[in-house]
Amino acid sequence: MIRIFAKWQDRVILSANDEHHLVNVLRVLPGESLELLIEGQVFFARVISTKPLRIEKLQLINRSHELPFKITLIYPVIKGEKMDWVVQKAAELGVYELIACASERTVVHWDASEKEKKFGRFQRIIQEATLQSKRETLMKMHQYMKLTNAISLAYDSKWVASESHLDTYLPSSIRFIKGQHLSLIVGPEGGLSEAELALALTNGYQPFSLGPSILRSETAVITALSMLRERGF
DSSP: OOEEEOEESSSEEOOHHHHHIIIIISOOOTTOEEEEEETTEEEEEEEEEETTEEEEEEEEEOOOOSOSSEEEEEEEOOSHHHHHHHHHHHHHTTOSEEEEEEOTTOSOOOOHHHHHHHHHHHHHHHHHHHHHHTOSSOOBOOOEEEHHHHHTSOOSEEEEEOTTOTTOOOOTTOOOOTTOEEEEEOOOTTOOOHHHHHHHHHTTOEEEOOOSSOOOHHHHHHHHHHHHHGGGO
16 A cells, blocks of 8 residues: 655645655555555545545554664765665664764765765655655654764663674573664774774673674674564564
8 A cells, every 4th residue: 555744734735746646656546545654653544536636534553663662773874875775774674763973994974065965865765765664753864973972872772793793692582672772883894993893892882793704884784683673573
């Protein structure tokens, strides 16, 4: 079923782009059903007419597709479209917030104008991923800081994917409880420096291995997130 962002002001309101896509690209017909994502809630709805477009909001859908706990991904930025891909997959996998960072081994650094442009594109990617994955909440992404500063932020549980701890696996007994907020650090291409890893451990981060092979940075993100996700179900 089609899911689309909407606003409610005594009637259903869509953006001009979404209305065009619904009517002229998807070619919905009167009587077809939709799901409306309105301020974090999903409603079952029906198309009444297309010219003009009128949509009837029917009932609230109570089922949630969000994780029972929050994950903040702390991630040094990587080159080009690979970063777009990481943002998309993080949103699909239920990440609450992605904090983009500059680290010792990052090869790209954003100035103010680049940050504004990239974050605008990331928001579009996040919106599309949210609809595709049936999430109710948009992943937050608005911070860009030094990794050393991000490491000092407070969370209920802190984890770092580490190539230096190949024999240290995520304990099978670990279970994240509802409402818990955890953080995950995954290094950029080339990994974290020794000093950054040491700082993370000093600040309470627990290292864990992603297995014996060395993964690309973007692959490591998906692997690490998947391992954490399964500890909450």
